[in-house]
Amino acid sequence: MVGHLLRYHPAVHKIKELVDGGSLGKLQYLYSNRLNLGKFRTEENILWSFAPHDISVILHLLGERPTDVQAHGANYLHPDRADVTVTVLRFASGVSGHIFVSWLHPYKEQKLVVVGDRGMAVFDDVVKERKLTLYQHSVEWVDRVPVPRREDAKEVAFPAEEPLRLECQHFLDCVTSRRQPWTDGAEGLAVLEVLAACQRSLDGAAPISRPAAPTAPPKRCYFAHETAVIDEPCEIGEGTKIWHFTHVMKGAKIGSRCILGQNVNVDGGVIVGNNVKIQNNVSLYTGVVIEDDVFLGPSCVLTNVTNPRSQVNRHSLYERTILKRGSTIGANATIVCGVTVGRYAFVGAGAVLTRDVPDYALVVGNPARQHGWMSRHGLRLHLPDAEGIMRCPESGYRYKETEPGILRCLDLDEESPLPESLSKGTKPYREHRAQGEEHGARSTGHRAQGTE
Secondary structure, three states, X not given: OOOOHHHHOHHHHHHHHHHHHOOOOOEEEEXXXXXXXXXXXXXXXXXXXXXXXXXXXXHHHHOOOEEEEEEEEEOOOEOOEXXXXXXXXXXXXOOXXXXXXXXXXXXXXXXXXXXXXXOEEEEEOOOOOOOEEEEOOEEEEEOOEEEEEOOOOEEOOOOOOOHXXXXXXXXXXXXXXXXXXXXXXXXXXXXXXXXXHHHHHHOOOOOOEOOOOOOOOOXXXXXXXXXXXXXXXXXXXXXXXXXXXXXXXOOOEEOOOOEEOOOOEEOOOOEEOOOOEEOOOOEEOOOEEEOOOOEEOOOOEEOOOOOOEOOEOOHHHOOOEEEOOOOEEOXXXXXXXXXXXXXXXXXXXXOEEOOOEOOOEEEEOOOOEEEEEEOOOOOEEOOOOOOOEEEOOOOOOEEEEEEOOEEEEOOOOOOOOOOHHHOOOOOOHHHHHHHHHHHHHHHHXXXXXXXX
């Protein structure tokens, strides 16, 4: 947030209302005087010292960037520091802005005048009363000659609040609510680019400069609910969705096409791959690495210190927990830190995992123990046939223990994506389970007949 104090002045807010509401009609020109005797500075010239606030307000009122900039100045107190400058800004809408700043002036003046074809607003920040007045003068053409029709000035009321207090409160509100400040980095950059063009003109460059259009901030490529808190800097991939009351902390890395449910916390240093589904009430602490296509069920728990004590600081001793590609952690399961869950492994609901899990293993219980194998589609693999092959009831893919305790898919490499035809479920789990049990029973019968 940039400290452009005038943007928080209630009178400037009121002028913006008059402009946007049409009370001034079509804007024609603005001028701003910021004059005083001293304080003389040596680290910057009067343009950089006084004019940023006026440029900020003019850009705010017009909602556009100048196309042409011309600045003139004079050095009286320092050979290389301008003490007085006059700047002219021209805009594509036809409006022009004039900024006169000086610290060699006999009296203090801080005045902004906004002139439209239906009214003229004058903001004088030095006077104690009638700081903002509206003149609804008009110009009539008589015999093709413009004739002014004067009206008495009308005071325009606005809240008598201190701009500095409002600015500080706005900063605190933005920190609390994660809102974008009025004077954010993009606004500060726009003002700096105009100032740089003015300085080039003062330095003898071409009298008219055209400041480059501001670089648009990168569009957010992910969705975050308004109640989510995203601490920058962090990395969040394209297409990821972050839902209610979720907190992503600084330094976290989240891939593309992920879904983070309600009340999820992702600590700094956590790495989450692509297409990861994280259900409600899950906290991922520093030390957790989650590869692509992992599913974490509601309220599952992952820790990062085996022997935590409140009195003993072990922040530098966080243990590494790795959930490998395609694995599933069931609802309310607890993963004690320092373990690796293998590719496409399945940790059952409520399990307490204290040791590594091999690829495709199904583990349940407290403490968790292996109770067979799961296919890549998340279906129980039943007894192997005579050749030691088990088939997934849904995909038909074949699986085999290539070595004791090591299962591999014979039809698809573990790192290959599923074919599109197999990436959508076709039957409820119970139907697949019944089919698999029937197949397993037939396989057992065939094996028995063979041994007899």
